Amino acid sequence: MGPTIHDVARVANTSKSTVSRYLNGQKVKKDTQEALEKAISSLNYHRNENARRLVMSRTNTIGIVVDNISNIFYSGIIRGIEAVANKKGYNCIFYSGTSNSKQEASFLHLLYEGHVDGIILLSFQKRDQKDLEQMMEVPYPLALIGDHGELDGLFSVDIDNASGVSDLVTYLYGLGHRRVAYISGPAHMGPIKYRLKGLHETMNELQMECRPEWIVSSDWTNQGGYEAMKELLKQEGFTAVIASSDETAIGALRAIQESGIQVPDQLSIVGFDDITLSSWVSPKLTTVRQPLQEVGIKAAEGLFAQIEGTEEVDCTAHLYKPTLIIRQSCTTL
Template identity: 50%
Template sequence: MNPTIHDVARLSKTSKSTVSRYLNGQPVKKRTEETLKAAIKELGYHPNVNARRLVKNSTQTIGVVVDDISNNFYSGILRGIEKVANLHNYQCVYYNGVSHRQGEFGFLNLAHERQVDGLILISFLKRSPELFEKIKDLSMPVALIGDGGEGIRDHGLLSVDVNNEHGIKEIVHYLNRIGHKEIAFIAGPDEFSATSQRITGYKKALKELGLTLQPSWIVPSDWSKEGGYKAMSELINKGGMTAVIASNDETAIGALLCTHELGFRVPKHFSIAGFDDIEVSSWVYPPLTTVKQPLYQIGIEATEGLVKKMKNKEAPLQGRRLIEPNLVVRDSCMNLL
């Protein structure tokens, strides 16, 4: 038979209640803790998770729903989530959003069935008001990673994301400081919330600097290398700009390739900047100036907010939290001064 809490108490010469306090993370004397650890190791004791769930009415589990769990882009966020979850003795169970035809909607039953104590939904796609309403009606805490926009405040939910608008403004201001006044922009897909925020940042920065907005210099892409190549080719045909900001690094890498294949050099003929600071951005030629997303910090802050709410349901929600990105200057932009 498997050893029980009574066996641990008997071998360690302590009471069952002391063992229980220790197993539930409550403080015990240092000498008692060492004795209990030794007894647990000798017996090969493992807590009965299901029994503890019944007693505490808790699974000690956080459900994490990811758009596409195979995408390395999310690794920093997941490390941040794990860091905080481990500190508070929670386990994480991961679910792949793309495998469910209803996306995030399809995983809300995890809350209804009480399979987890809290949910973290990771998606950078635009979320519908209907989803916000369904999340608001749940009886358990939920944290959203991927900005819900200003409307998130109306639903009383916690969301964490990078400050996309600020990140693009930082790039525009940097380019202007090194002499660029004609700056084009490669936008992203409409279905992502960051796309409109990054376009807004671009337009606001031009206005702040007194630079002329050329609507034809804003071209769309699908955030792929191929999309960046096509968009850059279009901009080169239009001409007139000295710098191009691509709204993600994949697109910027496609733009770099396009300029090289058409006989231009970066940054001699065009300065190119990206957004995200994915690993390969420092390995392309020339190394890409970009904005680093604070993905690890996003994971930490979302999980800290969630855990706080799980431990104290009366705790106030943090609402919409935008974390500032960092400009990373490399060699893809030329100083014109």
């Protein structure tokens, strides 16, 4: 058996209660602190966290359930979550929904069984309405990142996808473009609905021409963008293309260039996401940047507000507006 709090008190020549206060972050006299630190070091003492958690009825741990741990977009969000958790003295445990072939709602047992003090569900996929309704009934700290099904009563954080596409349409309109094509994404992804909404609403407001044959789908990959652009090029009349992701835009850009069309002189193109590669292709891609780290910070702050119970939590959707990044892939008509 390792050294105990009694051993630390004996070596430091102080009381057990003084050791306990020091270990819990309370102030003690300077000479006492020095004696305690020396005793802890010499004994190689480590406090029993399990016992401490039982006393405090907390695990000092939050769970983050990620639908696809390899998704590069989640790294910024995770950094934001971890920054807040570290300030609070909490650890993060990550769970992969993909590797376990489980639905998000199946991880809620971690809350009911007391394995974690709160959970953040991170997914940009479209969520099932029944799962969302089940989440609304959870009496424990819970935060969603991504699709919230437009339900009030859940603390959720997401990108304002409609606003991001609206900014792209408005930018192209300002350059003189009135006929714009659009490459959408896979139907199972949550942002698709809102990006299309931003497209249609803004084009209607600006009285721009929006033909159904100028809207095609992709799977948000380079290859998908390439194939979608090949289909669009069978049509005529549009002067610019909005791709609903940078990966898609980069694939589309290759298809355009292979067809002999000059970008941006003959055709303008924009993306969505501002991935690193978007500034390395030629021409450099105009796009919108998602504030991913801010999303992670907001989700964690909302979760800890529920855990600590120190303030009223606004259980609505908190949307973060993307930023327009202008580069070289568009021209004025």
